[in-house]
Amino acid sequence: MKQSYVYILKCSDNTYYTGVTSKLTQRMFQHNSGYFPDCYTFKRRPLQLVFYCEFTDINLAFEKEKQIKKWSKAKKEALINGEFDVLVNLAKKDFS
Numbered sequence: 245m246k247q248s249y250v251y252i253l254k255c256s257d258n259t260y261y262t263g264v265t266s267k268l269t270q271r272m273f274q275h276n277s278g279y280f281p282d283c284y285t286f287k288r289r290p291l292q293l294v295f296y297c298e299f300t301d302i303n304l305a306f307e308k309e310k311q312i313k314k315w316s317k318a319k320k321e322a323l324i325n326g327e328f329d330v331l332v333n334l335a336k337k338d339f340s
Contacts, residue, residue: 248305250312251296252324255288260320264309268296295324 249268253261253275261284265271272293275285285291299305312320319334 245300246302248299248302249296250299250305250308252294252312252320253285253291254294255285256290257288259288260294260317261285261288261291262309262312262320264302264305266302268293 246266248264248266250262250264251268251271253263255261261275263271272291274280275283275291276289278286278289280286297308299308312323315323316334319331322328322330322334
């Protein structure tokens with residue numbers, strides 16, 4: 245079964261880019277070389293791979309990518325830092 249990866253890049257402007265690919269090394273090269281001039285990361289190089297996870301089902305990988313893209317910067321950083329216990333609290337809304 246083909247592996248897929250959801251990955252997070254830290255951009256030079258301290259923003260994060262989340263993507264999905266089946267060839268992580270090749271995709272990293274493409275991001276860092278500016279292969280896609282219209283991509284979010286093109287003007288934010290150099291880039292650093294700060295997180296990735298593997299999937300055997302590409303559909304699950306796409307679902308996880310969409311989910312992470314909606315997260316706040318703080319929640320993405322908790323994931324990157326392996327602080328899984330705080331992810332739930334970062335998802336709660338402040339209705340005060």
